[in-house]
Amino acid sequence: MRELNNEEEAAMSFLACRVSNESGEVSHQLTTMEVDQLTAGDVVIKVEFSGINYKDALAATGRGKIMKQFPLNAGIDLAGEVVSSESSDFKPGQKVVVNGCGLGEQFDGGLAAMARVSSDFVMPMPDGLDARLAMTLGTAGFTAALALHRMQVNDQTIDKGPIVVTGASGGVGSIAVNILASQGYEVIAVSGRPEHYDFLTQLGASQVCSVDALELGAKPLEKGRFGGVIDNVGGELLAKLLAHTNLWGNVASIGLASSHELDSTVFPFILRGVSLLGVSSTNCPMPLRRDIWKRLGQEWLPNALSDIITDEVALSNVSPVFSEILDRKRFGRVIVNCQK
Incomplete structure (x- = not known):
C-alpha cells in the first residue's frame, strides 16, 4: 500500500x-469531514469497524458528560488499517486496534x-x-478481560465460589459471562x-436471575455466598453484593448503570478480606493493555462471539442505536461497519 502524501491525505x-x-x-x-479537521496525531487509520458502547451512547446523546471538548467524533474504540x-512503529497497510486512551472523549474517536x-x-x-472480531470484543470485551485480570492477580480462584455478573445482558456483561464460563x-x-x-x-451462565431472585440481605455483613463479582450497576446492588462475598473474594467495579454512589461499610474488607477492585479501561497502561488484548486473541477469546454480536450496522445508521442502548432495547454487542 502506497503512503499518501500530505495533500492527498488532507483532501x-x-x-x-x-x-x-x-x-x-x-x-x-x-457529517462529511477531511483528515486535516481531525484532532492531532501521527498515525492516520482507515477505520474498518468500531462499536457502540454505553459510554458512546451517553456521549452522542448528551445524556452523560463524557466528552471533554467539542466538537468531537464519537467512538471509544476502532480497528482498521494504517493509511x-x-x-x-507503524507502516501503511498494517492492521491495528485502538481503544480507550481518551478516544471519543478528548480526541476524535472511532465512529x-x-x-x-x-x-x-x-x-x-x-x-x-x-x-471485525476485535470490535466484536471492543472496549466491552477489553473491560471484562481487565476485570478478570485484576481479580486473578488478586488470587481469584474457582474454588472461592460462583462469580456474579450484574448487567449481564449488556456488552461488558455478556462477554464477561462467556469468558468466565470458558475459564471454568x-x-x-x-x-x-x-x-x-x-x-x-x-x-x-450456570444461573440466570433477577436481582430480586438473589434475595440479598441489607445487613452490613451477610452470609458469604459468592466468590466474587463483576459489577456494571453500582449503588445499592454493589453494596449488597460486597456484604455477601466470601472470604478473600474480589469485587470488580466496572460501571454505574444504576448509581455512582456506594453506601457500604468496611466490614467485608476487614472481617472477610474482600477486595473492591477498580477497572478503568480508558487509562490502562499500554503494556498491560497490549497483554490483555493478546490474551483476548488467544486463551480468553470468547467461544460464543457469534452470539454476543447481536447486530452490525453501517456508520450511516448509528443514530437510532444510541437511544436504544440507553433505553435498554439492545443487548449484547452492536458493531459498526465504518466503510459500508
Whole structure:
C-alpha cells in the first residue's frame, strides 16, 4: 500500500458521527469531514469497524458528560488499517486496534471512516483477531478481560465460589459471562430482562436471575455466598453484593448503570478480606493493555462471539442505536461497519 502524501491525505473526505455542544445542548450528526479537521496525531487509520458502547451512547446523546471538548467524533474504540504514519512503529497497510486512551472523549474517536491518533495509543492487531472480531470484543470485551485480570492477580480462584455478573445482558456483561464460563468459573448472570435469559444461558451462565431472585440481605455483613463479582450497576446492588462475598473474594467495579454512589461499610474488607477492585479501561497502561488484548486473541477469546454480536450496522445508521442502548432495547454487542 502506497503512503499518501500530505495533500492527498488532507483532501480525503469521509463520513463521521460528530458531537457538538451548542449553548449547552449536546447533539450529534453525521457529517462529511477531511483528515486535516481531525484532532492531532501521527498515525492516520482507515477505520474498518468500531462499536457502540454505553459510554458512546451517553456521549452522542448528551445524556452523560463524557466528552471533554467539542466538537468531537464519537467512538471509544476502532480497528482498521494504517493509511499513513509519521511513527516508525507503524507502516501503511498494517492492521491495528485502538481503544480507550481518551478516544471519543478528548480526541476524535472511532465512529468515523477515518481517524488520526497518537502512535502511543495504537496497537498492532493481536494474533487471532481481525478488525471485525476485535470490535466484536471492543472496549466491552477489553473491560471484562481487565476485570478478570485484576481479580486473578488478586488470587481469584474457582474454588472461592460462583462469580456474579450484574448487567449481564449488556456488552461488558455478556462477554464477561462467556469468558468466565470458558475459564471454568461458575457464573451467576443477573439481569432485569427475562427475555434474554436463554441468551445468557447459551453464553455459559450456570444461573440466570433477577436481582430480586438473589434475595440479598441489607445487613452490613451477610452470609458469604459468592466468590466474587463483576459489577456494571453500582449503588445499592454493589453494596449488597460486597456484604455477601466470601472470604478473600474480589469485587470488580466496572460501571454505574444504576448509581455512582456506594453506601457500604468496611466490614467485608476487614472481617472477610474482600477486595473492591477498580477497572478503568480508558487509562490502562499500554503494556498491560497490549497483554490483555493478546490474551483476548488467544486463551480468553470468547467461544460464543457469534452470539454476543447481536447486530452490525453501517456508520450511516448509528443514530437510532444510541437511544436504544440507553433505553435498554439492545443487548449484547452492536458493531459498526465504518466503510459500508
